[in-house]
Structures are given as C-alpha cells and as structure tokens.
Amino acid sequence: MGDGDEPWAVIWDMDGVLVDSGEAHYEAWARLFREEGIPYTREQFLQAFGQRNDRILRTLLGPDLPEDRLRELEARKEAYYRALIPSRVRLLPGAWELLHALREAGARQAVGSSGPRANVEATLAALD
Template sequence: MKNIIKPKAVIFDMDGTLVDNIPFHKKAWLTFLAKHNIHLEPEHFNAQNHGTIDEMIKRFFGENLNPKRITELGFEKEQTYRYLYREHISEIEGLTKFLRNLKNQNIKIGLATMGDIPNIDFILDALQIRDYFDGIVGGHMISKGKPDPEIFNTVATLLHVENNDCLVFEDSIGGVRSARSANMCVIGIMTTESSDDLKANGCFRTIKSFVECCDVDFLKSTT
C-alpha cells in the first residue's frame, strides 16, 4: 500500500467509533436472546458477535428461518438496543470538531457501519452530524459483513475515491481487518480493544478520542 500524504476521504465506523455504545449493543443482544430462551454468558456471545444482523440472527436461531422472521427478530433486537441507549447517547469526545476540520480541508467523509437505517438515523440525528457525511453505507446495503471488505469497497465507490486514498477509523478487530483487506489505512480508536491488539491487526496508530485529531495538521503528521 502506498503512503497517504493526505487522504481524499476519511471513513468512519459508527458503533464504538462515533459513539461508545458497544456495551449497550451487547446488553441488548443478551436481553433479547434471553427473552427467546437463548441464554449466553457474555464471553460466549463475544465470540459470535460479528457479521450482518441477518447473519447473527441465523447464527443464534438457525439457518432455516424464513426471511420475514429473520427481519422481525433483527428489528426486535435493534429496538431493544435503542431503548437501552437512548438516554446515554453522546459522541466520542472531539468528533464534531474533527468532522468540521475535515470539511474545511475538502476531504470527503464516509460512514461504513453494520447498523441498519433506524440505528444510523438514531445516532446521526441525535448527534446532529448527518450533514457532514458525503456517503453512508449500512449493513442493509451489503451481503457480507465485516471482516469481509465489501462494506469499505462499497463506500469508496460511493465517494468516488480509490481505496488506497482512504483513511479509516475503526474500533473493532473485525472492522480493522475489513478495512485493511480493502487496502485502506486504519487508525484504531480504543473504545473496545487495546492499542496493542488494534496495532497487531493492522492499525498504524491508535487514539483514545478524536481530541487527538483536532489539530488541523493531524492528517499530515500521521499518514
């Protein structure tokens, strides 16, 4: 991969990256599954927490579910999450300022999230940051979830930029692997994983919050 002197696009994951909401997603999954008499310890759930919502529903409920039932169950889980997180929504510190800086430098901004439309609306509208994004790709728009690179390939196409001109912010190992498989540079944000683990899976730098990115020369100093 070539070194980016200045990226043409910066692409963000949503859950765990724009907001520190992963504990609420996990609690929602465990609550939802228990309601359907599927009882898992958190560590057992963590090993299966990847892919699209449809992939996860089939993983827990069986491959033979009809599409309508998969959609119903997925919707129920996401409703549970939004109910649990609604009173706690807040951006990762420094996010809005960083987005504003990117816009001022005419850098395109993308979103690559496994979330569906209601969850995307839920976060972007609560934080009032929707207008910063030039392209949004959700889990409902792809067939293969992270760590497959499909979602990052899709958002790069939507933004009309080459993959190796993109810089990605991700919090999860699966997300980092997805972006790296798409030939993109990745900065890890340490909401869910350690700096060592993020770097071991392909991040060239890690941050605790976007406050570290708000200097206008940040991109020049890191890429």
C-alpha cells in the same frame, strides 16, 4: 490528505470507529434473548460483535431458522438498540475533534455502515 484545491473525503464507519455502541448492542441482544427464554452471555456477544444479525441469529438458533422469524427477531433487536441510543451511545474519545478538524480542512465526510440506516440516522440525531 487534500492537496490544494483538489476535493477529498473521508468515509467513516459508525460502530467502534466514531461511536462506542457496544454496550447498547449487548443490552439489546440480551433483552431479545431473555424475552425468548434463550441463554445468552457476554462472551457470546463478544465473539459475534460486528457480525450481521442474520449470521448471529442463525449461529445461535440454528441454520434452519425460518426467514420470517429471522426478520422478526432482527427487527425487535434493532428497535431495542435504537431505544438505547440516546442514553448509551457516545462518540469515542477524540472523534469530535477529528471530525471538526477535517471539516475545517475542507474534507467532505460521510458515514458508511453495515448496520440499518435507521440506526445510523438515530445515532447522528442523538449526537447532534
């Protein structure tokens, strides 16, 4: 950690590190596939959790899924997820205390995520 006056920082991942977002992601995927008439199980979700949306969709719907259809499905899933953030996404136990302690110790902190920036911003706003 920081030593003396030397600046130091922590870069956090969002999902599964700072926040418990798994159930909200599952609900968003389940809604999308239900609306599309595509069977989807929790087991499929758990096997793919943490992967990029394009990979999940191409695995489940086939590698020849047209790009415009892929983008449309991704956008819908993420919109469903963002709508769930305020009611479903929570800080993981101990995260608030650690964030606060690091701030008090002078650490700069940032969030890095492979998820859409809008998801990060919506999560931070909901936790504020």
